[in-house]
Amino acid sequence: MKIYMVGGAVRDQLLGLPVTDRDWVVVGATPEQMIAQGFLPVGKDFPVFLHPETHEEYALARTERKVAPGYTGFVFHAAPDVTLEQDLARRDLTINAMAMTPEGKLIDPYGGRCDLEQRVLRHVSPAFAEDPVRILRVARLATRLAPQGFRIAPETLALMQQMVEAGEVDALVPERIWTELRRALGEDAPARFFEVLRECGALERIFPEIARLFGVPQPEKHHPEVDTGVHTLLVVNQSARLTSDLEVRFAALVHDLGKGATPRDQWPRHVGHEERGVPLVEQLCARLRVPGKYRELAVLVTRYHLYFHRAAELRSTTLLDLLEKLDAFRRPQRFEQYLVVCEADSRGRYGFEERRPPQLDILRAAYQA
Incomplete structure (x- = not known):
């Protein structure tokens, strides 16, 4: 032995x-x-x-x-x-x-030692293609090891693309997808996970609501990054900078799903995207069997995140109404979660990464009053 x-x-x-x-x-x-x-x-x-x-x-x-x-x-x-x-x-x-x-x-x-030194993620053998979970694992490992400079070998990425085209990822069960997603959100810069899935074509098959955001423009005045998909990944990384709370990070990921459903003739404006986003968040959560506490915060943020950004324009009665809708007085911790997601949303724009949004003070003052 x-x-x-x-x-x-x-x-x-x-x-x-x-x-x-x-x-x-x-x-x-x-x-x-x-x-x-x-x-x-x-x-x-x-x-x-x-x-x-x-x-x-x-x-x-x-x-x-x-x-x-x-x-x-x-x-x-x-x-x-x-x-x-x-x-x-x-x-x-x-x-x-x-x-x-x-x-x-x-x-x-x-x-393996040579690939470790070269900072390369390379599959051992063609048998890699037999297990679709490996696509999610490689994406997650690429996320974890990104600070060390790791990249996916071109032949491994090509094999992952072939697996997607062959329909292997369609056999993934919801619980497994959620497990890997939750683990990926726990990394220091989770955006890389979704970038890898997009590179191999799996994002569209596993997370179609997120894939739909790429290529959807936003007004450049408010969003210098323009692309909604790019904005979403910036927000996810900002949320990871601000907190280790996975419920917050998940809400950051899905808060703008409604922009993927905006009619093209209305681009780059997205009037009503928050209400359009709620059923999409609920659909994603139901499909992946996301735990209730994640879903609740994600729906709450999706529905009310624009109130945060307009806080300086809101009357005191509207602010009070928002606090009641958020159930802030009975659930102060969830109110804080809402604020962190909205702060990440504000910072998740080119040029705004280090800018603390003044709306935080306005809403906290309204809460204290």
Whole structure:
């Protein structure tokens, strides 16, 4: 029996990043041997065990074979004769297909160390195309590692495009999409996630409401960036600068969906886009089974974000009416969430990134009064 640390823990250790989760592969063992040593079996589809003291995951080395469409269409083979190299071969990217012995020796059969040094995300083998979740994972990893200068290898991006064209992403279940979206929103600059999906053609298939925003103009007087899709990604990144609250970041992502439904003959103005946006937000949330607290804030911000921007023009009675609609007095925390999304919206424009909107003080003063 031989044990190796594998995957993201090895990658992050070599990059000098904090290692939060360690995954281990066990070669040459049976489930019975693992249980005899005190490991707790937890794997439903293949043999995975929790260490009795550290509670880290230890998986028996395995191979996998595609037998049906989608990310669930795999059969697995785990046995003592499966080698470490065979186990690493089934992984998505070369930088995730490295292993390390307990003594610190690196095992790198697929060139992950070289790609790490070159800052390249490259697939291990053509089998990458068998699992559509990998498109979301690569987009998320590209987002996480963007500060380190990582880029996606052209051949990997081409393979992702082929997967989209073949309809593989259409087999993704809502819960999986939401899980990866939530994780991506937790990154320091989440916009990259959506840029990657757009580059490979998956944005239109997975998040059509967001894809529709690109190419839709806004008045340059208020939006120097002009393009609504570009504005949306700027707002998402600004929200990540302002808060770690994922509900806020999600609301920032969807607050302007209504602009994608503005009739072309009305461009670049978007009168009534906030009301047009509400059913689109609800539609997206229903499709992805987004938790209620995310949906509630997203709908609230979508419906009332223009009130924030016009705060200086509003009468005191209108301001009070807004506070009541926001349920600010009973739910002050949600009022603060609303303000943060609107601040991100204001800052998410070229030239306004460092400008604190004066509307914050107006609305807070109205609340205090």
